[in-house]
Amino acid sequence: MKTLLSYMIMLMLLLPACSDSEGEKISVNIKQTSFKFEKEGGSDILEILSNTDVTVRSTETWCKVTDHTSSSTTRQYKITVESNPSQEIRHAKLIVTATGFEEQIPVEQATAPEEKGKYIVRKNLTTQELVNEMGLGINLGNTLDAVGDWINPSSILNYEQAWGSPVITKEIIEGYAKAGYSSMRIPVSWSNLMSADYTIHPDLMDRAETILNWVLDYGMVAIINVHHENDWVKKVPTDAEAKKKFTSVWEQISKRFEKYGDLLMFEPMNEIGYDEIWTPWNGSQANKAKAFGYVNELNQLFVDIVRSSGGNNAKRHLLVEVYNTGDSYAYDPLTKIPTDPANRLALTVHYYAPALFAILGNGEDGGWGIGVPSWGTAEEIKELNDAMEALKKNCVDKGIPVIVGEYACSSKDRTQEVVRLYCVSVTEAIYKNGMCPMFWDVPGAGQYDRLTYKFKDPIFLKEMMAIPAKYPRNKK
Structure with missing residues (x-):
């Protein structure tokens, strides 16, 4: 009897406590939703407001959790992350548990930027990030791409000087770099002095590599292409011998420059179109598909040749x-981006609009129109901005990087003020839309003096170099 009475009294004492416990809703309020640490590691505080016991554990050994301070309602935990020795971003989770409660908090730790250098391929560098690094670009125009059957073939340097350029020196390249340019396109006509079996002349190969090294030594990204060879390149999709030549040329280029890292890009050709098949003014939709298809084939063949050459070329951007490097063709449904196992491709377009100002000099008769003296009306500026915004919307925003490999205007019988206005305006429109502008510059009529190693117009250079600061970019 006494035992039963004692049991009943104990039960009565316990009932209110159980009732209070069951009646109070568990509350766990985590103040942080995620943590991010730099490569060096460090520590941070996780704070939790709770009316019940809470445990916190990490899923990874490099991320440690220890008690920091606590009160009746507030608990703090110290999150300590070790230095990241890898070249990969790493992740952990903090598991917060209580009675009937569990939540995961992500922890991310950065890695140090991959080392950048002449012979290094950064495995985590996307093509868009490389385009961002390229900043403002410029062409070494009318130089290694100069052609003509009147040129004395006794020396490869005769070709280099044929269109008005002095022999390129390290100081000339240094001048471009010191001015602020971050990338250089080096157009090359590889057929100059080429042997009958399509072997590129060793002097030309050596010369291209010498200039490339100067460009890379000054920290610029370089592009090497096949230029002014349209007559035979156009035949590649339909002519076995032309295909053999194209394959040979790109196999030789790939082999010679294989050791260079991701600061060197390759470009297959220049302004290839098939006007005899289709133009915007003449030709059926079927003809357009055929013409675009040929360019698509050329691009795929180029990618396949470079990738199969191995080494650094397997990951080269x-x-x-x-088609015809027309800007609107970049997002035409008939343009097919090649299959690429490395997924490291960018589209290149050119911009020479309006043609009566950009291509023809003032008063110059091109047979299809006469050059106009000026540019810069509200309508013309809108045309420019609409074109670049369309490239951003249809390409860049969809993960397709774009490089505007050429743009400029004729300075013939025009003031420097209007030339400057056009060139700076186009540069800004390209850059602010996430693309790389590569100004077409040539000896004599261009903006850079290859004899003094300086730009002729200080205002031109100042306005150009102010553009990147206005539109900061994320770079590796």
Whole structure:
């Protein structure tokens, strides 16, 4: 009897406590939703407001959790992360548990930027990030790409000087770099002095590599292409011998430059179109598909050749061209981006609009129109901005990087003020839309003096170099 009475009294004492416990809703309020640490590691505080016991554990040994301070309602835990020795971003989770409660908090730790250098391929560098690094670009125009059957073939340097350029020196390249340019396109006509079996002349190969090294030594990204060879390149999709030549040329280029890292890009050709098949003014939709298809084939063949050459070429960032390098063709449904196992491709387009100002000099008769003296009306500026915004919307925003490999205007019988206005305006429109502008510059009529190693117009250079600061970019 006494035992039963004692049991009943004990039960009565316990009932209110159980009732209070069951009646109070568990509350766990975590103040942080995620943690991010730099490569060096460090520590941070996780704070939890709770009316019940809480445990916190980490899923990874490099991320440790220890008690920091606590009160009746507030608990703090110290999150300590070790230095990240790898070249990969790493992740952990903090598991917060209580009675009937569990939540995961992500922890991310950065890695140090991959080392950048002449012979290094950064495995985590996306093509868009490389485009961002390229900043403002410029062409070494009318130099290694100069052609003509009147040129004295006794020396490869005769070709280099044929269109008005002095022999390129390290100081000339240094001048471009010191001015602020971060990338250089080096157009090359590889057929100059080429042997009958399509072997590139060793002097030309050596010369291209010498200039490339100067470009890379000054920290610029370089592009090497096949230029002014349209007559035979156009035949590649339909002519076995032309295909053999194209394959030989790109196999030789790939082999010679294989050791260079991701600061060197390759570009397959220049302004290839098939006007005899289709133009916007003449030709059926079927003809358009055929013409675009040929350019698509050329791009795929180029990618396949470079990738199969192995070494650094297996991961090299490559340019592929759209039909006639027309800007709106970059997002034409008939333009097919090649299959690429490395997924490291960018599209390249050119911008020479309006043609009566950009291509023809003032008063110059091109047979299809006469050059106009000026540019810069509200309508013309809108045309420019609409074109670049369309490239951003249809390509860049969809993960397709774009390089505007050429743009400029004729300075013939025009003031420097209007030339400057056009060139700076186009540069800004390209850059602010996430693409790389590569100004077409040539000896004599261009903006850079290859004899003094300086730009002729200080205002031109100042306005150009102010553009990147206005539109900061994320770079590796």
